[in-house]
Amino acid sequence: MSLFDWFANRRKAGPISEDRQEREIADGLWTKCEECGVLTYTKDLRANQWVCGECHHHHRIFSDERIRQLIDAQTWQPLDTHIQPKDPLGFKDRKAYGDRLRDTQTKTQLTDAVQTGLGLLDGLPVALGVMDFRFMGGSMGSVVGEKLTRLIEQGTRDRRPVIIICASGGARMQEGMLSLMQMAKISGALQQHQAARLLYLPVLTHPTTGGVTASFAMLGDIILAEPKATIGFAGRRVVEQTLREKLPDDFQTAEYLRDHGFVDLIVPRTQLKATLAQLIRLHQPRTAPALGLEASETEWANGLSSNAAAPIAVD
Numbered sequence: 001m002s003l004f005d006w007f008a009n010r011r012k013a014g015p016i017s018e019d020r021q022e023r024e025i026a027d028g029l030w031t032k033c034e035e036c037g038v039l040t041y042t043k044d045l046r047a048n049q050w051v052c053g054e055c056h057h058h059h060r061i062f063s064d065e066r067i068r069q070l071i072d073a074q075t076w077q078p079l080d081t082h083i084q085p086k087d088p089l090g091f092k093d094r095k096a097y098g099d100r101l102r103d104t105q106t107k108t109q110l111t112d113a114v115q116t117g118l119g120l121l122d123g124l125p126v127a128l129g130v131m132d133f134r135f136m137g138g139s140m141g142s143v144v145g146e147k148l149t150r151l152i153e154q155g156t157r158d159r160r161p162v163i164i165i166c167a168s169g170g171a172r173m174q175e176g177m178l179s180l181m182q183m184a185k186i187s188g189a190l191q192q193h194q195a196a197r198l199l200y201l202p203v204l205t206h207p208t209t210g211g212v213t214a215s216f217a218m219l220g221d222i223i224l225a226e227p228k229a230t231i232g233f234a235g236r237r238v239v240e241q242t243l244r245e246k247l248p249d250d251f252q253t254a255e256y257l258r259d260h261g262f263v264d265l266i267v268p269r270t271q272l273k274a275t276l277a278q279l280i281r282l283h284q285p286r287t288a289p290a291l292g293l294e295a296s297e298t299e300w301a302n303g304l305s306s307n308a309a310a311p312i313a314v315d
């Protein structure tokens with residue numbers, strides 16, 4: 001049913017009772033913006049990639065939706081879907097880690113906090129990893145580390161650029177040391193990718209923190225972020241207590257990090273796919289027949305390097 005049809009039916013049905021209004025919001029027909037409070041028809045919000053048309057607030061989205069937004073239809077080939085998390089330490093906090101894993105898998109229909117795969121982005125072959133904050137806060141345990149490492153290695157073998165959409169609360173404490181070593185493992189794979197002169201583009205989304213920030217999120221050739229994303233290592237309170245200093249209000253936002261040189265580009269979600277495609281095209285070797293730089297792309301690159309000092313080079 002189109003929006004027009006919906007309104008036409010609605011007019012026939014007479015005024016909406018409050019009860020019914022409440023129920024329809026609950027049913028997900030309408031979505032209320034948590035930033036500006038405006039109600040948007042959910043279908044329209046989805047068409048706008050879950051960015052509020054009123055205030056440009058970026059609603060939180062998850063891995064399936066990210067893949068749908070970035071990868072050309074019918075080209076997604078998931079990798080390593082069989083890798084399952086284990087509980088090698090027999091860890092228990094309020095709940096046994098094994099139970100927590102099983103419950104989260106049932107609830108999210110994911111095996112762990114990342115989906116990886118190969119596909120085309122605007123016709124360009126890429127290796128894409130997407131973290132999912134629903135799965136234990138996007139925490140990085142052995143499965144996240146192993147899947148991302150394999151993805152990067154596959155990207156190196158196929159000479160594909162690697163893109164990782166980051167969203168994480170950091171290392172997964174339930175796996176202790178085993179989760180911490182993933183930082184080094186992924187970084188090692190990225191080093192080999194770089195040595196092969198291949199491109200790596202992390203996209204930092206809300207929130208990117210802890211061990212993810214301290215490793216692959218910050219190792220990109222060009223580091224992209226979504227507007228107003230929280231990006232940091234330790235939480236504000238911990239930093240304030242350690243430094244015994246009050247931090248600025250916009251501390252640990254994408255904008256603050258860009259102004260201080262940690263992030264190269266802030267890209268609204270509605271322009272993310274086009275921007276990634278443009279960056280990949282600019283970095284293709286000159287010999288590749290697909291290059292064919294157009295004037296607009298050259299101007300864009302010039303503009304970019306003058307204000308963001310991003311390492312754009314066409315070689």
Ligand SMILES: [Zn+2]
Binds near residue numbers: 033036056
């Ligand atoms: Zn809004």
